[in-house]
Amino acid sequence: MTEPAGFSLDVENLTVSIPLAAGTLRAVRGISFRVNQGETLCIVGESGCGKSLTSLALMGLLPAKAVRGADRLTLNGVDLTALSERQMSDVRGESMAMIFQEPMTSLNPAYTIGNQLEEALRRHRPVSRAEARERAIHLLEKVGITAAASRLQQYPHQLSGGLRQRVMIAMALMCGPDLLICDEPTTALDVTIQAQILHLLRDLQREFHMAIILITHDLGVVARMADRVAVMYAGEIVETGTAAEVFAAPSHPYTKGLLQCIPIPGRTKRGEHLGSIPGVVPSLIGEIAGCAFANRCPHAADACRSEPPARDLGPGRMVRCVLEPGAVPQMEPA
Amino acid sequence: MLVYTAKRIVLAILVALTISMLVFSLLYLSGDPATALAGESATSDDIEKIRQAYGFDRPVWVQYLSWLGNAAQGEFGNSLYFRLPVWELILERLPTTMTLGVSAMTFAIVLSIPLGVLAAMFPNSLIDRTALFMAVVGQAMPSFWFALMLIVLFAFTWPVLPASGSDTWRHFVLPTIVLGYYATPAFMRLTRTGMLDVLSSDYIRTARAKGLRPWTVLFKHALRNAIIPVVSLAAVQFGFMLGGSVIIETVFALHGAGFLAWESISRSDFPTVQAILLLFSLLYIVLTFLADLLNAWLDPRIRVG
Numbered sequence: 167m168t169e170p171a172g173f174s175l176d177v178e179n180l181t182v183s184i185p186l187a188a189g190t191l192r193a194v195r196g197i198s199f200r201v202n203q204g205e206t207l208c209i210v211g212e213s214g215c216g217k218s219l220t221s222l223a224l225m226g227l228l229p230a231k232a233v234r235g236a237d238r239l240t241l242n243g244v245d246l247t248a249l250s251e252r253q254m255s256d257v258r259g260e261s262m263a264m265i266f267q268e269p270m271t272s273l274n275p276a277y278t279i280g281n282q283l284e285e286a287l288r289r290h291r292p293v294s295r296a297e298a299r300e301r302a303i304h305l306l307e308k309v310g311i312t313a314a315a316s317r318l319q320q321y322p323h324q325l326s327g328g329l330r331q332r333v334m335i336a337m338a339l340m341c342g343p344d345l346l347i348c349d350e351p352t353t354a355l356d357v358t359i360q361a362q363i364l365h366l367l368r369d370l371q372r373e374f375h376m377a378i379i380l381i382t383h384d385l386g387v388v389a390r391m392a393d394r395v396a397v398m399y400a401g402e403i404v405e406t407g408t409a410a411e412v413f414a415a416p417s418h419p420y421t422k423g424l425l426q427c428i429p430i431p432g433r434t435k436r437g438e439h440l441g442s443i444p445g446v447v448p449s450l451i452g453e454i455a456g457c458a459f460a461n462r463c464p465h466a467a468d469a470c471r472s473e474p475p476a477r478d479l480g481p482g483r484m485v486r487c488v489l490e491p492g493a494v495p496q497m498e499p500a
Numbered sequence: 501m502l503v504y505t506a507k508r509i510v511l512a513i514l515v516a517l518t519i520s521m522l523v524f525s526l527l528y529l530s531g532d533p534a535t536a537l538a539g540e541s542a543t544s545d546d547i548e549k550i551r552q553a554y555g556f557d558r559p560v561w562v563q564y565l566s567w568l569g570n571a572a573q574g575e576f577g578n579s580l581y582f583r584l585p586v587w588e589l590i591l592e593r594l595p596t597t598m599t600l601g602v603s604a605m606t607f608a609i610v611l612s613i614p615l616g617v618l619a620a621m622f623p624n625s626l627i628d629r630t631a632l633f634m635a636v637v638g639q640a641m642p643s644f645w646f647a648l649m650l651i652v653l654f655a656f657t658w659p660v661l662p663a664s665g666s667d668t669w670r671h672f673v674l675p676t677i678v679l680g681y682y683a684t685p686a687f688m689r690l691t692r693t694g695m696l697d698v699l700s701s702d703y704i705r706t707a708r709a710k711g712l713r714p715w716t717v718l719f720k721h722a723l724r725n726a727i728i729p730v731v732s733l734a735a736v737q738f739g740f741m742l743g744g745s746v747i748i749e750t751v752f753a754l755h756g757a758g759f760l761a762w763e764s765i766s767r768s769d770f771p772t773v774q775a776i777l778l779l780f781s782l783l784y785i786v787l788t789f790l791a792d793l794l795n796a797w798l799d800p801r802i803r804v805g
Binding site for chain 2: 256266278285290
């Protein structure tokens, strides 16, 4: 099979399991997706659906106990599953970089911003300190930090959360990665700062031609950012498609439920009940028989006890449900 | 940093003054010093003469101030037993104690920090269990007993090291092990806990996400943060070691300041006891101060407001 030109990340049947005393926790249950150059894929789902573990699995940063499996995990055609830990560390920070949810604790308190930025470049490129410094200043300016040169001497505790997240972004960009994985990058920030950071990510993506995988539980973030969306539930992708398709015609009852949980200014009346999805996520220990969403789904039927089919609704559009896409009625607000 | 240092210095001076008062009051701990000095067969006339000769008849605060003034100039009077200036006695013996203290501290650090790091890297592994076992044994074993066991083993059963004296470096090997091992459990456990804590922190994940080598992650990013509480503990432990040297020097007949302290206590040689106590306390204060400075250097959150 020939690889398409340019960058791509291909994931097929990715699993993450964690052996526990009570049994094996199957946190990610065989998900597949593809991200192309310059594209933003949003992985959306509620807490515990496996979206953060997915991002760590891509980076090879899973906790020691967790076991990763994949039929295919290639970055620019390089099989990441075949790499040793040492080779994987050559890829991390070089062609794929990551920023995290907690900017307050993600920088080392003992070293200056400059030191931490420079080492990200110097680990992968044979550059002098002065060159690394120059690149650091350049990127700090790119992420909208004023007086960049003097910021280099500062320590993380001297910066606000928003600034720290900007520093984290600059650090991730030091080597000019092809892929930037953002795990809930704005969840810990004020709403106004959130908007700035998302805007910044979009601008940087255009400038650096990066692919972005954005992990979030916030559909507002998805609407702003996503080219394509993967909705995750209980360790599986239940629906994928372009952002426009998924928002306009959600085909999985779970996606519909999620969309009804967000208020729409002007349309949601004051005091009106927002949607909520009753019930809880099933235990991810061991196998789940049939559709994982069946116990919360208003349309659950006998057919849901067997594995739901992955319906192909066109290129890059998939839904995992027994119902015909057109047959899913609107959910009543709970 | 300057403000921080100045604050620490003021604090250190206040602590030193408090200690000097306690040390001075020790003189009165065992009752009337004049009576104690005069001995059992002395008449009340003799006691009175001694009281005047040593100035014990003056108000206590006058005695304290004159003692403190002299002490500040290194003048602690004459030893009641040796009839020699106390500072001369101490100066002669201090090198032995310092050699023992520094080598024991070095031994403790060299043994415990790598073990603590390894235990944290591989929690619940064989190395972790072994380290834990060593810590429990170290904590549970009285050091004088451990000293005697080492003497039995290495001076008698296999006579490879001398059991007593302080002439060559070989005389220091066993005392160093005993005194150093005593401090090892606390260092090791604290290093392990600190490393475990730091290794699971977000900034270590960031460091790994940058592709940094495990060595860099461990020693640049983790150890520096994990070691901060260990530095504070080291100052405290050095103080304990100085105290412990009194016992260890006695067991190994090392003629150091600790041994002198023990001798002087049993001879009621108050000026000597006071001087050694004050000296050890001051050393302790200086070390704590240095540990604070070292921590401020390690952790910018202390030094940069």
